[in-house]
Amino acid sequence: MGNRAAGAATLKRLRHSRGLSLAGTARALSQTAMALHHPRLPAVASVQRSVARWESAAPTLPDERYQLLLAHLYARTPAGQMSVGPGSDLAELLGALLDLGESESRVALLRTVLVRKATDTGGVPALLTTPLQAGLSAALTDPGQVTEETVAGLGAVVADINAQVGAVPMVRLQLLLTPVIDACRRLQAEALRDPLLGQVRAVFAAACSLAGRLAFENRDDQASRALYATAAAQAERLGDTWRKASVHMSHALVTLYSSSDLSDAQRLVDRAVRATRSGDSVRVRARAHALQAEVAARAGLERQARSALGLAWYDIEGQTSGDPSGSSFSVGHLRGFEGVCELYVGDPSVAHDRFAVSAATLSAPREQVQRAIVRTDQALARIRMGDPRSAAELLHECVLSATATGGRVPAIRLRRARRELRPWRREDFVTDLDDHLMDVLGT
Structure with a gap:
């Protein structure tokens, strides 16, 4: 109840900071709905009662429609400029919604909507x-x-x-x-x-x-x-060795996905691993070893791949709090790398299970690109398990994910998975997938 009271107090403080009465807030929300071409709100008196309930001694959570309108209202300064960064009124509002019981995923989605808006209007100053x-x-x-x-x-x-x-x-x-x-x-x-x-x-x-x-x-x-x-x-x-390693790994990943020659990616990964040996970021070191394992597996080097994976697990399981890099690399991410290694130098059925576990843990908005990649690799495992029809079904989902994230890497992985379906290219389930790929990705 304490958090809900704090959320109500924040909403009241935001309203007062704008010099708005309860009725004034109701009118502002109605005007915002009209400006966004949303359905008209009820009469001002009705909306005013809703605003009062959000700030009452037993506060209620605004419904999704009002949350969106409040977000648009407070994403602009009183002077009309977009402001969505830390310390902004929007950030205060989203914190209040969390206090009132809204889910983190819903609040993250609201913020994304307003950041998109900022790219249309305010640009960097809005952040x-x-x-x-x-x-x-x-x-x-x-x-x-x-x-x-x-x-x-x-x-x-x-x-x-x-x-x-x-x-x-x-x-x-x-x-x-x-x-x-x-x-x-x-x-x-x-x-x-x-x-x-x-x-x-x-x-x-x-x-x-x-x-x-x-x-x-x-x-x-x-x-x-x-x-x-x-x-x-x-x-x-x-x-800072972990910073050098992070740059090399990011570069290695795009190199790995854009070229069939593994040597350039291997060189960058090796630099990253060397840098992390003397660094104090355990998460970055774990990610470097995981990427080293993937490159080795793609080259068919099973012993080296499993050795690097073992080091990655040692790093991630022995991590301590307060990693200086702020990296989000987790067990879920490592399961995905483990799946890739099984896919190339191990058992595709084991790979499939590893990918399933990894995908289930990658639920945050920031992780959707990685999830799309993992699910595409899971489809590839199904092909190698002798189940192309089920693989094609999963790839339909991956097409939608690739479109939603706008990522080039998921699209590259999709095309590679589709090539593995060539033996079944005349089957209906493959032609349906081709139609979907053409409609959405133009490929």
Whole structure:
């Protein structure tokens, strides 16, 4: 009940901060519904009673329609500018909804809707609070005014954009990230004092690494390579081994998926593994060993693959809290790598079960790209188990996932899985899949 009371208090505080009465909030919600071309709300008096119930001593949770309208209302400042980043009124509202009992997945979905809106209207400033917008503007005009808060704000924008991968189209995320990279480049060109210079480099490295991934997803391989090179150079200057390893792994993954030659990916993975040996991020080291296992398995090197997997399990099971990288690499992700190894140098039925376990754990919005990849590999395991019809059924689901995430990697994996269905190409279940692929992906 304490949390619900806190949620009600936040809603009341937000309303008062806008100078709105209960009736004023009801009118604002009705106007928002009209602006969004939603069905008209009930009479103002009826809506007012709903607003009062959300803030009462025994508060109720706004229903999904009102949640969306509240989100649109508070995603704009009183001056009408989009503001959806940490510290914004929208962030306060979403926290209140959680306190009132809404699920994390629903709240995450609401925020994604508003971030999409921000890419249409506000751009990067919408992800920054008003004080941070002012701080960044001042810093770009006079680098002597750069503060730790401003640099941290840029870092928060990069993390925010990264969290939307799989939920917001990749091309929109790339557009959001470009101004951050430009800002870091301009700031770094100045004679910044330590530790500000190191903090800018850390944001620059993270931004360029993510931009390299997004450029790859948007089929600009030349830009992707250049961005990864910049990210690696920044990480090298910082001296944080886990940062270097993270850049190399991200680059290795896109290289692995875009080329049939394993040597380039192998070289990048080996660099990542070497870097993590002296690093203090257990999660990054586990991911590096897992990726090393996948590359070895794809090359048919069973002993090396299983050895690397064993090291990854040792790392992930012995991890401690407070990993400096903030990596989300988990047992669920590792099960997916384990499945890939079984698929290429082991038992496809074991691989299928590993993929099923992995997919079940990958439920967060940020994990949907990885889930689409895992499910596609699960379909590949079904083909190798002699069940092509069931594989085709699963691939229909994967087509929808690939479309929803906009990811290039799931689409590449889909095409590879389809090639394995060639012996059954005249069967109805394969021609149906081809029609679906053509309709949705144009391939």
